Amino acid sequence: MTDNNNLTKRDFLKRTGTASVAAASTVFAAPYVRAQSDTITWRLQTYAGPALAEKVIKPSIDEFNRIADGEMKIELYNANQLVPHGELFRALQNGTVDAIQSDDDSINAPVDVSIFGAYFPFASRYYLDVPVLWNWYGIRELFEDAYAEIDNVTYLSTGAWDPCNFATNKPIRSLEDFKGLRLFMFPTVGQFMQRFGVTPVSIPWEDVQVALQTGSLDGVAWSGIAEDYNAGWADVTKYYLTNNVSGAWAGSYFVNSTSWEKVPEKLKRLYMMCIDASHYNRLQWYWWGEAYYRVHGEKLEMTSIPESEWRTVEDEAFKFWDEKAQEGPRNARAVEILKQYVDTMRKAGPPYRYESS
Structure with missing residues (x-):
């Protein structure tokens, strides 16, 4: 038995070493790691x-x-x-x-x-129309x-x-200017714009810029101006029509x-x-x-169709709605909702809708 008052260096190291290991296992236990699986x-x-x-x-x-x-x-x-x-x-x-x-x-x-x-x-004029x-x-x-x-x-x-605006390599200042344009578009809005002489084109998104450069496309109606700049399409088109065919x-x-x-x-x-x-x-x-890009962007020239003429496009859209309502009861209900919404927004007046809209 070792005398507590006469510890050897070896005894001291044994005792303190054992205590240190115990303490370490208590205080510094390995943290829980979630298994990758x-x-x-x-x-x-x-x-x-x-x-x-x-x-x-x-x-x-x-x-x-x-x-x-x-x-x-x-x-x-x-x-x-x-x-x-x-x-x-x-x-x-x-x-x-x-x-x-x-x-x-x-x-x-x-x-x-x-x-x-x-x-x-x-169906919409402003972004908030969609969530509402x-x-x-x-x-x-x-x-x-x-x-x-x-x-x-x-x-x-x-x-x-x-919104859905038009960025093109030919200026659009009247409905007549739509005729013959080959535009990258979404299916339903493309189907609608065929009524005004547009040829809608569907190609992979990543091929659009080259198609604009080579002339395979005359423009895009796939976005607003923010995406035209973001996607690089503003680098290969010249004009931006401020009238849109949908607000969001x-x-x-x-x-x-x-x-x-x-x-x-x-x-x-x-x-x-x-x-x-x-x-x-x-x-x-x-x-x-x-x-911002309408005011400060330097790549696209802004063009517009007079509101009185653009009203023709909007009136034709309401006919298009009625045709789509015939495709089933859910579509009929959706069109009914859209009509109720437009009526409410117009009666509410500014800032929901202005006279020109």
């Missing part, structure tokens, strides 16, 4: 090219991944990066991707109400009802993007139902909050950009 990983493809995606979705996905803190990660892919855009809905349905951000119209969503995605002619129509006038319920009939796809949300693009978020069911409730709520944050962020960016 526990992380939910999604693949999300957007309609947008790289530069545009930086504005319209990437900030919200980055924030989701940061807050999810390893519990879930969303990998973001740009337009056509995983699958061609026209096949995106089918890819979502079969699980090739877990989520998408796009309009219903250009992804060939197999629902009757898909025509009201993207740019339904003159969806969340306060009943369009959202029509979309939910339609997508409930589709296997393995869950519709989540619709928000507003930019209606874009939606969808998820694969099987993937969605595997996500814990708190992460579902986080994803929905990030979607709402993205909707809010875009309202600011587009409202800023559409005015």
